[in-house]
Amino acid sequence: MSLPRKDLEELFDGTLPWESIKQIISRPKDDDRFERALEFLQERVAWPERILLPLSERLYVVQKERERIVKCECGFEFGDWRRNWKLSAVILARDDDEKLEEIYPGLRQPKPELCEVREFICPSCGSLLDVESVPVGHPILFDALPDIDAFYRDWLGRELPEQLSFEDRSLDVIREWAETESRSEPVGAAKE
């Protein structure tokens, strides 16, 4: 059973009353949810590229000519969806007491020697797109690399015009960065 568009929009906007949300959770899922959601999400963005997959609250994978890229609601383009979009963002790393204290006062504050809170921000609109809480030194997480062709083919029952190979290409970016670096000493032991 399809959800009325008004209910679906209110569900996404967080304005649907809990009683209605509970009913939606309890009953079998509506098969056309993805397609119907895409209709109104596409109408809401100010740019012309076709949305292939909403990735988060503000990020979308879109078809731009022959490429599939990650694009922010504000229009900023993060590049190929197979490269972790976070590498093209700007970052506020909360890695000392002062910066952690702003969000986590007193006893709620983690120890900056062990735990880093990384905020990934859109370089254009300043929206907070993701927050990581990881051990210091941990590689940046690639939260979701969806196999878009398989999703369209196997779940939606239709194929996109052009099939693209599907693999994590984030290391292409790292290699470019590494070329600009000259240091290559092995990692040493921790300081006393």
Added chain:
Amino acid sequence: MLGHAYYLRGFREETFNYRAVCSMTLAGYDQFGKRRPLMSSPTGTLGPGASGVCDGMDPGGMLPTPEVDLGNAEIWEMFVPRLDLGRRFDPYSVGHGRRRSGVCVPEMQLFHRSRQVVGAALVASGSCHILPNLGQLGGYPSGRNTFVIIQNLDVEGRLAAREPLVHAVGHPAHPDFAVLGGDVRIPHHMVEPFEVHDGDILINMVSAGGGLGDPIDREPERVKRDLEQGLTTEEIATNVYCVEASPLPESHEWQVDEAATRRRREERRRERLERAVPVQEWWRRSRGRLLDGDLDPLLVEMYASSMKQSQRFAREFRDFWALPEDAGFEVQT
């Protein structure tokens, strides 16, 4: 990850978030003289993570454990030798976001008619130095989970003098229990076994699941409602949600200054862009720290162990930081 998979397909009502909790294992004799385990575990008082369409429940609990159905503290006082001192919402337990987590009620218990009780290891996310939970899609993780044990406190004297005990956590930078006196212990990691006596107070400042989405996208009306219900504070509303609100005189209601809120949120966006750096710059700096060996010994041990146990992780770690094939960590023994 599974919650995000639902989100991607449009089933945002199914988006959920993991929430770890910290408890302490205790054992001893109860008020009936029976030897028994006394796990410190909050009963249905945890704030689940935000969903993709609404806030987490204020508060909820773990479905697999039966005590969620016995939410009243008084019921538990009949079974275990502890008295509950407070059941108040802790606004600082929350994972903030456009959709926030539920709000936790901290556990605050006074040992009463117990005998030969011994406390030991913290279990489940017992390291209180880190954030045990994750935020989603721009939402923040909740704060640190903190365990507090107050001993050698003259409870009977305070009661006789009609002085207050402690009934809420208060602000985490200057908590209410700080004025009580006694010996305050805040254990981390695995603690040595220690004796617990009648009159000791145990406080478990539980933390909730994560928020979802950018907190400054939260509708000011929702922040106003949270202020009115005691689920958030003016400090959090201003600093995290960038909502300018003030209490109405002689009322429980708050008034939002919408124009000032818009200005504050625009200012926050500019401020973020001024403070943040391109990820490449951060990567170069962080890589330099790694190459210099500037890492806490606990993390050196952790990475050495992970890289030894998983070749895949070792490869991903070296690839991300563009390190030589033989790069690794040496643990100082």
